[in-house]
Amino acid sequence: MLPALEIALAWPIEFAGIVFIAACAISFLLLLSLKPALRRYALAKPNTRSSHKLPTPQGGGIAIITAIVTVVGAIGVLYPSLFNEPVRLAAIFMAVIALATVGLVDDIRPIEVLPRLLVQVVAVLIVLASLPDVRIFAILPWWIERALMFGTVLWLVNVVNFMDGIDWMTVAEVVPVTGGLALFGLSGALPLEATLVALGLCGALIGFAPLNRPVAQLFLGDVGSLPIGLLLGWLLLLLAAGDNFAAAALLPLYYVADATVTLLRRFANGKPLSQAHRDHFYQRAVDGGFSVQQIVSRVFAVNLILTGFAAATIFNHSLTVQFMMLAAGSAVVAALLWKFNRGRRRR
Numbered sequence: 001m002l003p004a005l006e007i008a009l010a011w012p013i014e015f016a017g018i019v020f021i022a023a024c025a026i027s028f029l030l031l032l033s034l035k036p037a038l039r040r041y042a043l044a045k046p047n048t049r050s051s052h053k054l055p056t057p058q059g060g061g062i063a064i065i066t067a068i069v070t071v072v073g074a075i076g077v078l079y080p081s082l083f084n085e086p087v088r089l090a091a092i093f094m095a096v097i098a099l100a101t102v103g104l105v106d107d108i109r110p111i112e113v114l115p116r117l118l119v120q121v122v123a124v125l126i127v128l129a130s131l132p133d134v135r136i137f138a139i140l141p142w143w144i145e146r147a148l149m150f151g152t153v154l155w156l157v158n159v160v161n162f163m164d165g166i167d168w169m170t171v172a173e174v175v176p177v178t179g180g181l182a183l184f185g186l187s188g189a190l191p192l193e194a195t196l197v198a199l200g201l202c203g204a205l206i207g208f209a210p211l212n213r214p215v216a217q218l219f220l221g222d223v224g225s226l227p228i229g230l231l232l233g234w235l236l237l238l239l240a241a242g243d244n245f246a247a248a249a250l251l252p253l254y255y256v257a258d259a260t261v262t263l264l265r266r267f268a269n270g271k272p273l274s275q276a277h278r279d280h281f282y283q284r285a286v287d288g289g290f291s292v293q294q295i296v297s298r299v300f301a302v303n304l305i306l307t308g309f310a311a312a313t314i315f316n317h318s319l320t321v322q323f324m325m326l327a328a329g330s331a332v333v334a335a336l337l338w339k340f341n342r343g344r345r346r347r
Contacts (some may be wrong), residue, residue, distance in 0.1 A: 013190035015185065019075070019196050020203040025066040027207030030063035035211070038062075044106045044219055059107050060208050061224015067101045067204040067206060068231075072196050082192055089193045091130040092234055094226040095123035095195055099157070103222030106209055120226070124153045127234050134241035146341050153233030156252065159220060159259040160229035164342060167214040172296040173204050174228060176178045179203035181235050184247065194238050201231055215290040246322040247310035250329045254302055257333045259284060281340040288343020295340070302336050305329075 038057035045055045102119045164170045178198045185195025211218040240248035258281045309325040
């Protein structure tokens with residue numbers, strides 16, 4: 001397969017922009033048309049664990065996933081020679097649609113944890129089966145490496161779902177991550193189809209952003225958070241498999257750290273792990289006096305910094321640079337979590 005950069009150079013520079021703009025436009029226009037139906041059938045009512053105070057429609061992920069599949073699928077149909085292995089991408093989209101469907105049902109009428117988890121497991125297995133014959137940790141036996149991949153992607157699916165708890169949070173996280181992935185892909189770090197998916201996801205989320213800005217008119221819902229987590233897991237695995245493990249670890253570091261430390265802290269305190277709660281660091285920040293805008297702006301800024309660190313590891317593969325960037329990224333994320341946990345000091 002040709003590197004994405006070589007293919008991009010063979011097309012007008014506007015090619016990547018068309019994917020981004022088309023996904024953004026489709027997402028935004030579809031959201032406007034779906035909003036009345038979502039208000040009627042998928043209304044999220046506030047409760048003691050909610051950060052919103054008024055009933056708000058959820059399910060915006062329908063437009064985001066539709067935009068990605070439509071735009072990237074159309075390119076595959078119009079320019080079939082671009083994708084060397086379209087069957088693999090079709091399998092990824094099947095898994096994404098399956099997760100989105102389960103999420104939509106759950107947004108309308110909550111379903112039990114076990115059926116949701118089973119569909120997630122199947123979707124992640126499809127992603128792993130669609131991967132080319134690549135290794136990330138060649139020193140490990142193949143089956144141990146695949147088990148680690150499985151656990152990582154399954155955790156990312158749930159991390160995005162757990163962390164989508166305030167307005168603009170997923171936008172502040174995923175837009176910088178997918179923007180970075182797209183840029184890295186155009187430099188040859190990802191296959192072309194993965195680069196296009198990253199561009200489409202970034203554009204679709206920006207199309208969603210105006211309706212999710214505080215105070216949100218529309219929520220993402222499980223129909224969006226679950227498949228977005230799956231797509232991120234797939235993209236990051238491909239990035240790591242291209243000898244870019246440090247970059248793949250840095251890009252989602254804030255989300256992974258917040259969710260993982262919260263889970264471990266609840267486990268240590270003997271709290272039920274499957275019970276809904278308000279223990280995430282960003283939720284503590286809300287309760288500690290930070291406004292939603294202050295929280296998401298800090299998350300966005302940290303993600304831009306992490307993307308910069310990841311870029312440094314992409315273009316310099318020395319072990320010294322890899323460890324320095326991982327250490328620096330961990331320090332930046334730890335500082336933000338500490339600040340969120342401490343809350344805003346009032347006079």
